[in-house]
Amino acid sequence: MTRYVFRGLGARKLRTALTALAVVLGVAMISGTYVLTDTIDKAFSDVFQTASQGVDVSVTGAKPAGFGSDQTSPPIDESLLPKVQAVDGVRVAEAGVFQQVSIRNKKGDSIGAGGAPNFISSNSNPPFNAFRYVEGAPPRTADQTALDQKTADDEGFKVGDKVTVVGLPGAKTYTVSGVAKFGTESSLAGASVAITTLPEAQRMAGYQGKVDSISVAGDDGVGPTELKTRVADALRGDAVTVRTGKEEADRQANDLQDQLSFLQTGLLVFAGIAVFVGAFVIYNTFSITVAQRTRELALLRTLGATRRQVLRSIVLEALVVGFGAAVIGLLGGLLIAQGLQALFKAVGADLPDTGSVIKSRTIIVALVVGTVVTVIASLAPALRSTRIAPVVALREGLVEQRRGGRIRTIIAVLLAVLGVALLLIGLFGNTSGGSAAALMGLGALVVFLAVAMLSPILVRPLAALVGRPLQAVFGITGRLARENTLRNPGRTAVTASALMIGVALVAFVAIFAAGLRGSIDKSVDGTFPSGNLIVVNQDGFTPISEQAATAVRDVPGVDNVAAVRFASAKVQGDTGTTPVIGIDTGAATSLYKADWKDGSAATLGQLGDDGVVVDSNSGVGKGKKVGDKLVLTTPTGEQVTYTIKGLLDAGDFSLLGGGIVVPNDRLSRDFNVKGDAFIFVDFADGANPAQTRAAVDKTLATRFPNAESQTRNEFKDSQNAQLTPLLVLIYVLLALSVLVSLFGIVNTLALSTYERTRELGMMRAIGTSRRQVRSIVRQESVITSLIGAVLGVVLGVLFALLISRPLADEGFTLTFPILTLILLLVLAALFGVLAAIGPARRAARLDVLKALAYE
C-alpha cells in the first residue's frame, strides 16, 4: 500500500507539486518570520553585550510600574554620581547620556532618511568605552564630536570636517574629532551616533543636571553581584534601578524582544492566513483526486483492500505531501528572512552580520504546522474515499456523490452565528487588547469557514451574475465556461472561497484605511487649532525643540503660536496608560478647537497649577465630572494629583481627545517632556502669507533644520502618507495568501479539464478552435475568481461595518473606496486569466485523437 502511494505521487508530479506549493508558502512565512526576528534579536543582544563590556554595575532611572517596554527609563540626577563613587569597592563610575537627535549629512538631510535612528552619546573613558577609535581622537571640547565608522564612511566625513547635529535646543555644528568602531562592528546596528563630551550631550538632550545612566566598575576582588548590592544600598531612597552589567544587557534585550514580539505576532498572523488558505486548496485538491480515482479505489476494494487501508493510503499521501512541503517551506523561509533583511538594509537599518539564526523551535513549528495542516485538510476527502463501494469499479461512468446538503447548510449557518458572536464578543466584550484581537481573528476565521460551506448554494446565482456579461460578450464560449463552473458547485465554491479570504482581508484593509484617511482629514479640519501653518519634525514623530515655537513667534507677520505635546501617564485605578496631550496656555488657547461637554475654550486658559480637561468619550474620562481628582504617575515616576476643570466630547480621532489635556509647562515639569509634537502658527491680520511662511521657513532652516512648516493640506497629505508603508506591507503580505489561492485555481482548472479530456477531444473534432478552448478555460477561471472576489468584497464590507462600530464614538467615519473595490474585482478577473494560462494551454494542445481514445 505504501508503495502504491509513492507510485501514485510520482505519476502525478505536477499535481503533487501544485498541492505542495499551497503549503510551502505559508510554512515559509512562518519559518521566515522566526528566522528574521531571532536574527534581529541576536544582533541587538550582541550590541547590548558590547555596550556593557567593562560595566560591572549599571544605574538607571526606575521606570514606574504600569509603563510598557516602549517607555524609556527616565533620566536620573547627576548628583547621584558622587554618591556612587563614594561606595566602597567602586574603582570607576561614570555618567552617560544616550538620546535620539538628528545628524545632518553633507547635503543637510537627516542621515538614514528616517529609517535608521540617529543618537548622541556622551563620550566615555576606559574601562567602559565600547567605541574603539580607528581615526582621530575622542571629543575634548564642546565643539567636537566623533562619528561611528559606518556613518563617516557612508556620508564622507573625515577628521576635521564639520557636521551639524540637531538636538533639543536646536542645531549645532561640530568639528569631527575622530571615527570609531562599535566593538568590532562599524556601527551600532545601523544607527548613526555622534559622540560628544558629557556636558554637551546633556545640553543637546535637554537634560539639566540629569543623565541616563551611571556605569560602575569595581575594584579587583569585588564581584558584580556584591558591587550591585553595595551601590543599591548607597542609593536606597532614590528612584533608580541598579543592575549588574549583564542584567542591564539582558533587560535591554528583553525590552527589545517585547517590541519585536509585536512584529513577530503580526507576521505570524499573515503566515497563518496563508496556511488557512492553503488548507482550502489542499482540501479541494484531495477531494477532486479522490473523486477522479473513485474507480481505481473501488478496484482496490474489490481486490481485497479494507476501508482502513484505503483511508490510510490517502492520509499517507497527505502526510508525504505535507511533510515534503514543510521541508521546502522551511528552506524557503530562510530565503524570505534574507529578503526581508535586505529590505531592512535598503531602508538604512543595517543589521550586524550575525548570520541567520535558526532555532530548533523554528524547525519544529514549521514542520509540524505544514504536515498537520495538510493531513487535517485531507481527512474529509480521505473519509469520503472509504465510502466508495467495491461495486463502483464495475459500473459505467463516474458516480458523483451528493452529500447531505441540508445538514451542511445547518452547520454552516451555526458556524456563521458562532463566528459573528466571537467577533462581537471581541469587539464589545470586556476583554483586553490582545485577547480581543484573538477573538476577532478567530471569529473572522469561523465566518470564512461558514461562508465557504454555504458557497455551493451561492455559486449558481453568482456564476450567473458574473457569467452572463461574459456570455453576452463572448457568446458560446462564455456560456460553456459558466456551465462548466456549475458542473460541480462544491468544487467551484471551495476554489473561490480560498480567494475570497484574501480578497475579504484586502477589501477590509482598504475600507479601513480609507476610513482612517477620511477621519484624519476630518480631524485635522475639525479639531486642529486654527492657524496658517503647522510645524512638525521632518520624520513626522520626534519632538522638536521648545525654542522653535518661541523663535517662530518672533518672526514678523506671525501673530501667535500654539504647540501640542504628547506624553502618557498611568492613572490610579486604571490598567495600562492614558495619553496626555499638552497645550500652550495664555493667548494660544483661543486657537485650539474642541467640542465641549462641560466647559469652553476659556477653560483651557484657567487650568492653573493642577487643572486638567479630560475626554468624556474615551478611557479615563468616562463617567467623570468637573471637580473630580485624578491621581497620575508620570513616566519619570512623579506622582501628581490633578483636578478636572472641564470635559470634552471628542474621541481618539480628535487632537485634544482620547485622554487628559494638560498645560505644556506642567508637561515639562512633571513629565520631563520638553519637545513639541506640533506647533500651530497663526499669521497676523494683513500679513502676507507667502512672505511670512518664507520667513518662518528661514528661521527653521537655520536654527531647527529637523523641523518643517506645512499648510493644512500638506499636513493632511503627509499624515496620510505615513499610512502608506504600513498599507503596502499589509497588502504584500496578503498578496502571499492570494498567491496560494492562485495555486488552488490552477489546480482545480487543471484537474477539471483533465476530467473532460474526451469531451474536449470531441469538441476539437467537430471544429472548436484552440482559441475557443483556451477562451472557455480562461473564462471558467475568471468566473471562479470573480465569485471569490464578490464574496470577498461583500465579507470585507461587512467586517468593516462591524469593526468600525465601536470606533464611531471616537470620531472614526467609514468611507467606502468604491474605486478601490472595483479595482479589486478587476484585479481578481486578471488573476483568473493568469491562473488559466497553464491549464488553458494544456487543454488547447490536447491531441484530438488521443483525447478521443482517452478513458
Added chain:
Amino acid sequence: MTDIVSATDLRRRYGDGEAAVDALDGVTVGFPRGAYTAIMGASGSGKSTLMHCLAGLDSPTGGTVVIDGVELGPLSDAKLTELRRDKVGFIFQAFNLLPVLTAEENLILPLTLAGQKPDDGWVEQLIQTVGLGDRRTHRPSELSGGQQQRVAVARALVHKPAVVFADEPTGNLDSKASAEVLNLLRQAVDEFGQTVVMVTHDPDAAAVADRLIELADGRIVRDEAVVAAAR
C-alpha cells in the same frame, strides 16, 4: 462523377525503426458526392486510421487527402479546425454531446462555434427528422442513449457538411436504437444528398450502405457495391 473526398497513396506509419507499424500502406480511394460508404475490417486493419486521416484528425506520413477541393496536407491546425467545422460532420461511438448544453444547443453547436446564425427552417426540419421535437430543451443526461445519438446525427448534418464521418455510431446502442440511427444516416443520404463515410465492424450496419470497403493490414482488400436487395 467527381469525388467529394479522395485519398491518394495514403500512408500512415507509427513509430520508427524495427518497431514501426504501417497502419496505412498506400490507400487510394475516392468517395463520390451523395454516397454512403461503409468501411469494415478487423481490429488493427487500419480502418479507423483511414477515417482519421480522411477527416484531418491524423496527419498521414505519405500521400494526400482532398476534401471538397482542398488538400489537407499543407493546412495549419487552425485551418484544419476551420475545415472540420465547416465541411465535416462527426458522429462518435460515445461522449458525443456536451452535458452542459440542451439537445437543441448541442445540435446547432457547429454553427454556434463558427459564429453563424442557424437556418431555423433547416434546424426545425432536422429536429422533426430525428424525432426530438418534444425533447429539445432536455439535457443529454435526460435522454436515452439512442436519443443522444440521434441528436449527434442531427448535429453532424446541421451545417450541411461536405462529408459526414461516423465512427462506430451504433457501437454503444441496442438493436432498436441502432436501427433508428442507421435509418437516419440512410435518410440523410437519400433525402438531403449527404455524403456519409461510416467505420463499423457490424455487418448489419454495413449492409445499409451503398458501398462496402474492407481493409486488412493497411490496404484495401475489397471495394464493392452493396446489392440493393441486401439492404
